[in-house]
Amino acid sequence: MKTQIVSVDNLSTKEQGYTQAVDLLIVGETVAFPTETVYGLGAVATNERAVSKIFEAKGRPQDNPLIVHIGELEELESFTKNIPQIAKDCMDAFWPGPLTLILPLKPNSLAQNVSAGLDTVGVRMPEHPVALELLRRLKQPVAAPSANRSGKPSPTKATHVFHDLNGKIPLIVDGGATGIGLESTVLDVTSKVPTILRPGGITKEMLEKVIGQVNESKLTDHAEAPRAPGMKYAHYAPNAPVYLIENSKLTVRNAVEKIHSNSQKVVLIASEQYADIEVDHFFSLGKENQLQDAAHLLYEALRSCDETDADLVLVPVFLKEGVGTAIMNRLEKAANGNWFV
Ligand code: TXA
Numbered sequence: 001m002k003t004q005i006v007s008v009d010n011l012s013t014k015e016q017g018y019t020q021a022v023d024l025l026i027v028g029e030t031v032a033f034p035t036e037t038v039y040g041l042g043a044v045a046t047n048e049r050a051v052s053k054i055f056e057a058k059g060r061p062q063d064n065p066l067i068v069h070i071g072e073l074e075e076l077e078s079f080t081k082n083i084p085q086i087a088k089d090c091m092d093a094f095w096p097g098p099l100t101l102i103l104p105l106k107p108n109s110l111a112q113n114v115s116a117g118l119d120t121v122g123v124r125m126p127e128h129p130v131a132l133e134l135l136r137r138l139k140q141p142v143a144a145p146s147a148n149r150s151g152k153p154s155p156t157k158a159t160h161v162f163h164d165l166n167g168k169i170p171l172i173v174d175g176g177a178t179g180i181g182l183e184s185t186v187l188d189v190t191s192k193v194p195t196i197l198r199p200g201g202i203t204k205e206m207l208e209k210v211i212g213q214v215n216e217s218k219l220t221d222h223a224e225a226p227r228a229p230g231m232k233y234a235h236y237a238p239n240a241p242v243y244l245i246e247n248s249k250l251t252v253r254n255a256v257e258k259i260h261s262n263s264q265k266v267v268l269i270a271s272e273q274y275a276d277i278e279v280d281h282f283f284s285l286g287k288e289n290q291l292q293d294a295a296h297l298l299y300e301a302l303r304s305c306d307e308t309d310a311d312l313v314l315v316p317v318f319l320k321e322g323v324g325t326a327i328m329n330r331l332e333k334a335a336n337g338n339w340f341v
């Protein structure tokens with residue numbers, strides 16, 4: 001299959017881009033499109049065969065449920081039931097936006113493979129103008145995970161999608177680089193106390209201002225059956241092993257010396273205050289303490305590691321505050337718990 005990229009930022013291809021995307025979705029094909037978090041790979045959520053093409057293209061395990069994207073609140077009625085008041089308050093405050101709500105699923109309303117047999121479904125209304133335009137033209141819920149090969153960092157540019165899925169999907173709608181750069185916050189509102197299953201751009205602090213106490217699930221605890229099934233798989237990892245390291249220039253300098261004395265090559269992914277350390281490759285996460293910038297740049301930096309000859313990747317850690325919680329969640333997964341010592 002030939003994978004086409006069509007820009008909807010370009011006035012001469014915009015209309016054609018949306019029409020082609022909607023037509024493909026209607027006949028049961030998959031289409032990649034930008035959201036404010038990362039690029040998604042969509043299929044009509046009621047079409048089992050179409051949804052199965054997402055799993056095939058990504059190489060995604062079947063037991064990992066997909067997030068359903070909607071363009072209008074009215075669509076919720078067809079596939080959810082008993083929406084708790086807390087969820088409605090979250091929708092008022094954060095939709096459209098990077099918040100996925102786990103809601104009770106109406107039986108037999110969506111394709112079985114969307115929810116992996118669970119009696120709940122993850123739903124969000126994305127804030128990106130291209131995603132919203134596409135969803136509102138289609139007028140149907142769209143199941144869409146991130147548009148990367150399973151296990152790789154999520155795509156924040158159309159070229160990342162092309163790199164991972166070329167030949168496996170018919171169309172990528174190019175709307176430029178995504179904004180936030182990390183996937184949406186996943187909040188389970190079916191539990192007694194609402195629980196964050198995956199941290200993201202909507203932080204615990206922001207949620208608590210609207211709905212009161214919110215728990216965070218211990219996502220890295222492998223002993224416990226994960227409540228967001230996707231969190232148990234290796235994720236966001238470049239080919240070279242990633243090591244977390246203390247946020248200290250002295251510690252990083254010493255580590256780089258040790259690595260070089262073993263004749264190994266190293267990538268450093270860090271904020272600009274680290275740029276003067278002599279490493280083999282440096283990928284910037286923006287200005288010091290600018291967490292939004294770091295989130296925006298992280299996945300591209302992790303992807304860039306695979307274009308180098310480095311033996312290992314070092315990343316100084318961030319404070320787990322605000323968006324730092326989401327950044328560290330992804331980094332801990334990319335590093336699979338490895339610390340440089
Ligand atoms: O920002 C995002 O959320 C992006 C864009 C494309 O919208 N999508 C995304 O989807 O990150 P995906 O499939 O890569 O991640 C979905 C996460 C997984 O960890 C999955 O296990 C969890 O949401 N999830 C989905 N449905 C669930 C459910 N019913 N119960 C618990 N977790 C669920």
Ligand code: MG
Nearest residue numbers: 145146154183
């Ligand atoms: Mg993903």
